[in-house]
Amino acid sequence: xxxxxxxxxxxxxxxxxxxxxxxxxxxxxxxxxxxxxxxxxxxxxxxxxxxxxxxxxxxxxxxxxxxxxxxxxxxxxxxxxxxxxxxxxxxxxxxxxxxxxxxxxxxxxxxxxxxxxxxxxxxxxxxxxxxxxxxxxxxxxxxxxxxxxxxxxxxxxxxxxxxxxxxxxxxxxxxxxxxxxxxxxxxxxxxxxxxxxxxxxxxxxxxxxxxxxxxxxxxxxxxxxxxxxxxxxxxxxxxxxxxxxxxxxxxxxxxxxxxxxxxxxxxxxxxxxxxx
Numbered sequence: 001x002x003x004x005x006x007x008x009x010x011x012x013x014x015x016x017x018x019x020x021x022x023x024x025x026x027x028x029x030x031x032x033x034x035x036x037x038x039x040x041x042x043x044x045x046x047x048x049x050x051x052x053x054x055x056x057x058x059x060x061x062x063x064x065x066x067x068x069x070x071x072x073x074x075x076x077x078x079x080x081x082x083x084x085x086x087x088x089x090x091x092x093x094x095x096x097x098x099x100x101x102x103x104x105x106x107x108x109x110x111x112x113x114x115x116x117x118x119x120x121x122x123x124x125x126x127x128x129x130x131x132x133x134x135x136x137x138x139x140x141x142x143x144x145x146x147x148x149x150x151x152x153x154x155x156x157x158x159x160x161x162x163x164x165x166x167x168x169x170x171x172x173x174x175x176x177x178x179x180x181x182x183x184x185x186x187x188x189x190x191x192x193x194x195x196x197x198x199x200x201x202x203x204x205x206x207x208x209x210x211x212x213x214x215x216x217x218x219x220x221x222x223x224x225x226x227x228x229x230x231x232x233x234x235x236x237x238x239x240x241x242x243x244x245x246x247x248x249x250x251x252x253x254x255x256x257x258x259x260x261x262x263x264x265x266x267x268x269x270x271x272x273x274x275x276x
Contacts (some may be wrong), residue, residue: 003105022259029252046253056254058229059237065144066151066212067265073152074204075117077159078197082189085167086256095103095164099157106154110221113150140230147231150218155211159204166200167193202273206266213262 029047032040050056061108080098084091101109115121117136124133136142170193178188192213214237219225225240234254 005234025252025255028249029256033248035246039245042249046250047257049250050253050257055229055232055237056234059232059234062144062230062232063213063215063234066148066215067209069152070205070208071211072148073208074154074201076152076156076158077204078163078201080156080160081163081167081181082193085164095160098160101154102157102161104154106217107221109150109154110159110218113146117146140227143223143227143230146259147215147218147222150222151212151215154218160209162200162204165199166197169239170196181233200271202269205273209265209269210262213265214257 030041030043032038032042032046082096085093114137116123118124119133119135119138121135123136127133136146174192175188176194183191212236215233216239219231219233219236220239223231225236236257238251238254238258241247241254
């Protein structure tokens with residue numbers, strides 16, 4: 001009881017500052033609230049407006065594309081973790097290099113990749129023989145692949161570190177016994193390593209999917225939602241509705257929708273991994 005009393009102040013602060021804004025956001029989605037401070041009851045009108053808005057469905061499609069590309073980041077994380085798992089000469093250096101994008105400012109990363117994807121950048125110069133000389137970020141076809149490349153590059157090091165830690169718990173004697181029995185590398189990975197990584201992969205899938213749903217900084221710095229809303233994600237739509245057009249109730253409704261989507265997808269992923 002005494003221990004609970006000591007923990008209670010921090011717990012209350014956590015509830016107030018963590019769940020308080022979330023509950024306030026849900027309540028705000030039912031009102032029409034603008035910068036003047038006028039509060040008017042709207043009920044589900046904000047959600048009806050959202051589902052009738054074609055921009056919302058376009059933003060949802062783009063957000064889903066980012067989420068669908070999450071396996072690319074996780075596959076690269078697993079591959080790099082398996083590569084640097086063994087203690088070869090220079091393995092620590094490569095671990096640091098692969099993890100470096102995670103601790104690098106995304107604003108700085110975005111600025112560098114703006115130059116890389118520009119019409120006079122190194123990528124356009126390299127692809128010039130194939131006729132790809134235009135800026136990727138000004139093309140509705142190439143802007144999403146460009147952002148996915150940056151997102152995967154910036155995130156795979158985090159997954160690599162988590163998988164690398166999980167690989168330490170894989171019994172070496174099982175792999176050595178399989179090697180003696182003639183199992184190749186794919187068989188050892190599929191029947192021994194992968195089952196041990198299942199909880200870790202579930203964790204990474206949920207975390208990376210949540211990150212994909214909430215992508216904002218890359219879009220804000222690199223494309224501003226363009227060209228012609230070709231990279232206009234749900235979070236960027238929320239930002240513009242709330243802080244550009246000051247439709248706070250409508251922005252809150254979009255935020256509630258993103259939250260429900262994230263929880264639903266996480267539950268589906270949990271069920272999938274449990275069945276597997």
